[in-house]
Amino acid sequence: MDQPFETIAIVGIGLIGSSVAHAARASAGTKKVIGYDRSPEVRAEALKLGVIDEAADSLEAAVAQSDLVVLSTPVGAIGEILPQLSSAKAGTVVMDVGSCKGSVIAAAQGLPDSVHFVPAHPVAGTEHSGPAAGFATLFRDRWCIITPMERGDEAYAQSLARVDALWHAFGSDVVQMDAKHHDLALAVTSHLPHLIAYTLVGAADDVESVNEAEVVKYSAGGFRDFTRIAASDPIMWRDVFINNKEAVLEVLGRFSEELAMMQRAIRWGDGEALEKAFTRSRGLRKAIIEAGQESAEPNFGRDKKG
Amino acid sequence: MDQPFETIAIVGIGLIGSSVAHAARASAGTKKVIGYDRSPEVRAEALKLGVIDEAADSLEAAVAQSDLVVLSTPVGAIGEILPQLSSAKAGTVVMDVGSCKGSVIAAAQGLPDSVHFVPAHPVAGTEHSGPAAGFATLFRDRWCIITPMERGDEAYAQSLARVDALWHAFGSDVVQMDAKHHDLALAVTSHLPHLIAYTLVGAADDVESVNEAEVVKYSAGGFRDFTRIAASDPIMWRDVFINNKEAVLEVLGRFSEELAMMQRAIRWGDGEALEKAFTRSRGLRKAIIEAGQESAEPNFGRDKKG
Numbered sequence: 001m002d003q004p005f006e007t008i009a010i011v012g013i014g015l016i017g018s019s020v021a022h023a024a025r026a027s028a029g030t031k032k033v034i035g036y037d038r039s040p041e042v043r044a045e046a047l048k049l050g051v052i053d054e055a056a057d058s059l060e061a062a063v064a065q066s067d068l069v070v071l072s073t074p075v076g077a078i079g080e081i082l083p084q085l086s087s088a089k090a091g092t093v094v095m096d097v098g099s100c101k102g103s104v105i106a107a108a109q110g111l112p113d114s115v116h117f118v119p120a121h122p123v124a125g126t127e128h129s130g131p132a133a134g135f136a137t138l139f140r141d142r143w144c145i146i147t148p149m150e151r152g153d154e155a156y157a158q159s160l161a162r163v164d165a166l167w168h169a170f171g172s173d174v175v176q177m178d179a180k181h182h183d184l185a186l187a188v189t190s191h192l193p194h195l196i197a198y199t200l201v202g203a204a205d206d207v208e209s210v211n212e213a214e215v216v217k218y219s220a221g222g223f224r225d226f227t228r229i230a231a232s233d234p235i236m237w238r239d240v241f242i243n244n245k246e247a248v249l250e251v252l253g254r255f256s257e258e259l260a261m262m263q264r265a266i267r268w269g270d271g272e273a274l275e276k277a278f279t280r281s282r283g284l285r286k287a288i289i290e291a292g293q294e295s296a297e298p299n300f301g302r303d304k305k306g
Numbered sequence: 307m308d309q310p311f312e313t314i315a316i317v318g319i320g321l322i323g324s325s326v327a328h329a330a331r332a333s334a335g336t337k338k339v340i341g342y343d344r345s346p347e348v349r350a351e352a353l354k355l356g357v358i359d360e361a362a363d364s365l366e367a368a369v370a371q372s373d374l375v376v377l378s379t380p381v382g383a384i385g386e387i388l389p390q391l392s393s394a395k396a397g398t399v400v401m402d403v404g405s406c407k408g409s410v411i412a413a414a415q416g417l418p419d420s421v422h423f424v425p426a427h428p429v430a431g432t433e434h435s436g437p438a439a440g441f442a443t444l445f446r447d448r449w450c451i452i453t454p455m456e457r458g459d460e461a462y463a464q465s466l467a468r469v470d471a472l473w474h475a476f477g478s479d480v481v482q483m484d485a486k487h488h489d490l491a492l493a494v495t496s497h498l499p500h501l502i503a504y505t506l507v508g509a510a511d512d513v514e515s516v517n518e519a520e521v522v523k524y525s526a527g528g529f530r531d532f533t534r535i536a537a538s539d540p541i542m543w544r545d546v547f548i549n550n551k552e553a554v555l556e557v558l559g560r561f562s563e564e565l566a567m568m569q570r571a572i573r574w575g576d577g578e579a580l581e582k583a584f585t586r587s588r589g590l591r592k593a594i595i596e597a598g599q600e601s602a603e604p605n606f607g608r609d610k611k612g
């Protein structure tokens with residue numbers, strides 16, 4: 001078994017950072033968690049909740065004492081923090097958990113070889129934020145994607161293996177791919193869905209003669225589903241779209257083509273085209289349920305059958 | 307208390323029809339449920355499941371014996387069935403449950419005054435279909451919208467009151483409005499969300515270098531949410547879009563404007579605009595949860611915290 005990370009630093013103690021803290025303690029042999037967040041309030045709350053054992057006053061202080069530094073701020077801040085880790089002690093392993101990887105890897109280009117940066121992205125989350133939102137089982141039965149730096153040395157390979165083992169200990173399946181492919185695949189399965197959900201929820205405001213009270217009342221017709229991911233942290237998502245612009249615009253183009261086709265079919269009353277388009281989706285949902293990535297219960301099981 | 311409907315006919319024994327059957331027996335004083343469906347297999351299954359007490363071989367046979375006829379086929383078929391009810395015995399109450407109301411009301415214009423047609427739409431459902439999908443509590447704490455026919459006679463008013471009482475007995479809140487407003491409000495809260503979900507799920511197929519296995523694996527990033535409503539019955543939804551074309555195209559126009567704004571902001575790296583747009587949505591979700599129309603649990607409660 002790979003050597004566990006006994007002391008870890010969590011930089012950015014939100015949903016993902018606190019979940020890593022819980023999971024590392026619960027199942028990966030971590031003894032001590034040091035937390036750093038730019039807000040003193042978040043540090044205090046994380047300490048009070050027992051998410052971290054110790055709060056650090058600065059990034060440097062957190063990094064100095066740790067075997068593993070976890071960067072779990074929004075991706076814009078990850079890009080700003082990485083260059084500041086150049087002076088970390090030799091052999092320090094740094095892992096980020098950002099939702100896009102190309103921009104993060106670009107920001108890590110100046111790091112010395114003595115710092116082992118492993119870009120990771122756990123494909124798991126909730127719509128909640130902050131240190132109280134995290135829990136140890138968030139990553140269980142979910143995928144973690146690692147997009148390694150291009151370097152062939154054995155020391156780095158060992159750090160990579162330790163990070164891989166960490167995610168396995170959290171209950172995740174782990175896969176490696178290059179950052180460009182990651183950013184396109186996640187644009188499809190995560191970034192575009194969030195953009196569309198925010199857009200739909202925002203557009204509901206714009207229909208003059210339908211007021212907000214009505215949107216609330218009749219939301220069980222489907223709208224409510226979209227409000228879940230549209231309740232995710234605005235700063236996190238701002239950063240994803242700014243940093244994964246190319247891939248998001250590409251998949252958005254495909255979406256818009258498909259939508260134009262639907263619009264045309266409705267305008268011309270082409271029931272056959274609509275029925276055909278609507279028939280494709282069931283198989284995909286079935287596959288997602290069978291892969292253990294989704295609940296098979298009607299309405300996600302949220303409306304209990306009395 | 308209004309006179310209950312002792313014998314009801316369910317025409318179209320799917321999710322909604324079977325839920326009405328269960329709820330009427332459980333809480334509205336109904337003694338006997340007669341079922342008619344165009345497929346003999348559905349009739350046999352409904353009988354075997356105990357959803358209906360008796361299967362009728364024809365629409366006429368089902369209607370002849372009943373105090374209330376429930377039209378719960380897709381809306382296209384509701385429009386075809388309504389004119390066939392002209393010869394129903396005087397005082398027969400007919401209620402549909404279709405998701406759009408303008409087209410249904412148009413199809414009912416030729417009915418004699420002796421037939422009391424009450425257009426209704428329960429804003430409740432699941433992504434499942436067929437007679438096994440229904441359950442008695444589906445309508446509990448959900449809204450039912452009634453869009454009455456324009457007629458002032460006392461006999462009709464009494465039938466309206468009985469239908470109103472029926473939905474109250476099912477645990478629903480009931481509201482009356484005109485069909486045009488219904489069709490626009492539901493285009494916002496139900497029809498557009500379904501169209502967008504079908505479109506997004508369809509578009510995932512179109513990104514060449516991301517294969518279906520990857521879409522399945524990384525669907526927990528947000529995509530899986532959309533597959534739920536995109537798994538709804540294709541024929542039901544084909545009929546909704548064909549029959550509520552005007553309102554759907556109007557709200558789709560608003561959506562497209564909003565999407566163009568988002569796309570521009572991403573292209574120009576306008577983080578401020580994105581953050582502002584993303585910040586509006588949380589309040590709406592909070593209101594929907596407070597109104598009892600949604601679960602407050604992260605991820606709809608489907609991923610249990612272990």
Ligand SMILES: NC(=O)c1ccc[n+]([C@@H]2O[C@H](COP(=O)([O-])OP(=O)(O)OC[C@H]3O[C@@H](n4cnc5c(N)ncnc54)[C@H](OP(=O)(O)O)[C@@H]3O)[C@@H](O)[C@H]2O)c1
Nearest residue numbers: 012014015016038039072073074075077098099125129130
């Ligand atoms: N949420 C998800 O579903 C999900 C899933 C997979 C990956 N991710 C990725 O995980 C990362 C964290 O997301 P999250 O959902 O955990 O966010 P979160 O709950 O909003 O937490 C982020 C934390 O980072 C802090 N922070 C921001 N800038 C900082 C800086 N320069 N230095 C130190 N701390 C800073 C924030 O403090 P303030 O409150 O003061 O801003 C906040 O406490 C993001 O990169 C995101 O893309 C998220």
Ligand SMILES: NC(=O)c1ccc[n+]([C@@H]2O[C@H](COP(=O)([O-])OP(=O)(O)OC[C@H]3O[C@@H](n4cnc5c(N)ncnc54)[C@H](OP(=O)(O)O)[C@@H]3O)[C@@H](O)[C@H]2O)c1
Nearest residue numbers: 318320321322344345378379380381383404405431435436
């Ligand atoms: N699903 C929802 O969430 C929801 C919510 C509110 C309102 N509604 C409305 O409720 C109605 C029923 O929806 P549902 O979800 O219950 O659909 P469903 O589960 O697909 O059931 C519809 C049933 O009607 C039958 N049918 C079709 N044409 C018929 C005809 N001409 N004569 C007799 N039976 C016929 C179908 O048989 P075949 O299988 O042979 O086609 C099927 O058994 C629709 O108008 C829909 O707009 C649905």
